Amino acid sequence: MKPDNPGSARVDDVERAHLVDPRDATYRIGRWGPGPDLADVVRRFWVPVWSVPPGSESPQRVLQYPVCLMIVTDTYARFYGVATGLSETVLTGDGWGVGVMLTPGAGGLLVGDVGRWTDRHDELSVVFGDAGADLARRVRAVMDDDPLDESVQREATGLVEAWLRGYLPMDDDGHLVNAIVDRVEHDSSVTAVSQICDGFHLTERSLQRLTRRRLGLTPKWLIQRRRLHEAAERLREPGDTLAALAAELGYADEAHLGRDFKAVTGMTPREFSGRFG
Structure with a gap:
C-alpha cells in the first residue's frame, strides 16, 4: 500500500x-x-x-x-x-x-x-x-x-x-476564532500573545476566555503548537542546523527547541529527523 x-x-x-x-x-x-x-x-x-x-x-x-x-x-x-x-x-x-x-x-x-x-x-x-x-x-x-x-x-x-x-451558519465568535488560528498558523512572526491581541483588537483576558471556550486551549498553546508543526515539517528535509532552526522558530536556543519537541513527541529533533535520513 x-x-x-x-x-x-x-x-x-x-x-x-x-x-x-x-x-x-x-x-x-x-x-x-x-x-x-x-x-x-x-x-x-x-x-x-x-x-x-x-x-x-x-x-x-x-x-x-x-x-x-x-x-x-x-x-x-x-x-x-x-x-x-x-x-x-x-x-x-x-x-x-x-x-x-x-x-x-x-x-x-x-x-x-x-x-x-x-x-x-x-x-x-x-x-x-x-x-x-x-x-x-x-x-x-x-x-x-x-x-x-x-x-x-x-x-x-x-x-x-x-x-x-x-x-450552519457559523456564528460570529466562530468566525473570529477561525481568523485568529489562521493568523497564528500561517504567520511565523507571531511569537507573543500580545501580537494576537493587537491584531484583533482584543484584551488578553477576552482572548483567553474566547480560546478557552471555543478551543479548550490557551493562546500560548496555539503559538507553541505552530512552532512544533514547523519544526516537524523542516526536520524531514536536510538543511539548516538545529541551532539555525531554533532561532528561526523563535526559540532562545537549540536546547529549548529540543526540550519542547521531545516533551510532546517523545523524540529528540535528531531522532525524528533521522527517520527521514
Missing part, C-alpha cells in the same frame, strides 16, 4: 501534523476538502484504509491542530476534542475510517463549550444522541461495500457533509 491516495487533492500541511514513519506502508489515506458552503465548518476529510499484518501494529502519532475531530470506523464512531499533547492511534488488522477535521470555530458550533472536551473523546451516540448513532450507521452501510473505492469514500463523506449542514 502507498501512504497517500494519489487520486485525492493533497492538502499541503497534512504531513507536518502527522508524525508519519516513512517506512510504514500499511495504510493509505484519501484526503479532500468540503463543499464550498461548508468551508467555515470543515477543514478537510480524511479516509484511511489499513491492512496491518497479524501480530503487528502501526502507531499513528499526530500533533493535532487546534480543532475537534469526528471519525467513524467499522468498530467505533467518536467525537474528539483537542489533544494537547501527542495523539496516538494504533492500527491493527484490516480496517477503515471516515474522518472529518473541523475548523477551529466549528467545535463550539456542534457541542458548545469545547473546553469540556480537551483531551477527551466519546461516542457520537453519546455526544449527539440518536442523530450521531444514525450518522455512524449510514456511513458504515456505505463503506462496507468497498472501502478502497474512492467513489464509496466520497459518498460516505457526503453523508457527513449533509449532517453538518444542519449546524
Whole structure:
C-alpha cells in the first residue's frame, strides 16, 4: 500500500501534523476538502484504509491542530476534542475510517463549550444522541461495500457533509476564532500573545476566555503548537542546523527547541529527523 491516495487533492500541511514513519506502508489515506458552503465548518476529510499484518501494529502519532475531530470506523464512531499533547492511534488488522477535521470555530458550533472536551473523546451516540448513532450507521452501510473505492469514500463523506449542514451558519465568535488560528498558523512572526491581541483588537483576558471556550486551549498553546508543526515539517528535509532552526522558530536556543519537541513527541529533533535520513 502507498501512504497517500494519489487520486485525492493533497492538502499541503497534512504531513507536518502527522508524525508519519516513512517506512510504514500499511495504510493509505484519501484526503479532500468540503463543499464550498461548508468551508467555515470543515477543514478537510480524511479516509484511511489499513491492512496491518497479524501480530503487528502501526502507531499513528499526530500533533493535532487546534480543532475537534469526528471519525467513524467499522468498530467505533467518536467525537474528539483537542489533544494537547501527542495523539496516538494504533492500527491493527484490516480496517477503515471516515474522518472529518473541523475548523477551529466549528467545535463550539456542534457541542458548545469545547473546553469540556480537551483531551477527551466519546461516542457520537453519546455526544449527539440518536442523530450521531444514525450518522455512524449510514456511513458504515456505505463503506462496507468497498472501502478502497474512492467513489464509496466520497459518498460516505457526503453523508457527513449533509449532517453538518444542519449546524450552519457559523456564528460570529466562530468566525473570529477561525481568523485568529489562521493568523497564528500561517504567520511565523507571531511569537507573543500580545501580537494576537493587537491584531484583533482584543484584551488578553477576552482572548483567553474566547480560546478557552471555543478551543479548550490557551493562546500560548496555539503559538507553541505552530512552532512544533514547523519544526516537524523542516526536520524531514536536510538543511539548516538545529541551532539555525531554533532561532528561526523563535526559540532562545537549540536546547529549548529540543526540550519542547521531545516533551510532546517523545523524540529528540535528531531522532525524528533521522527517520527521514
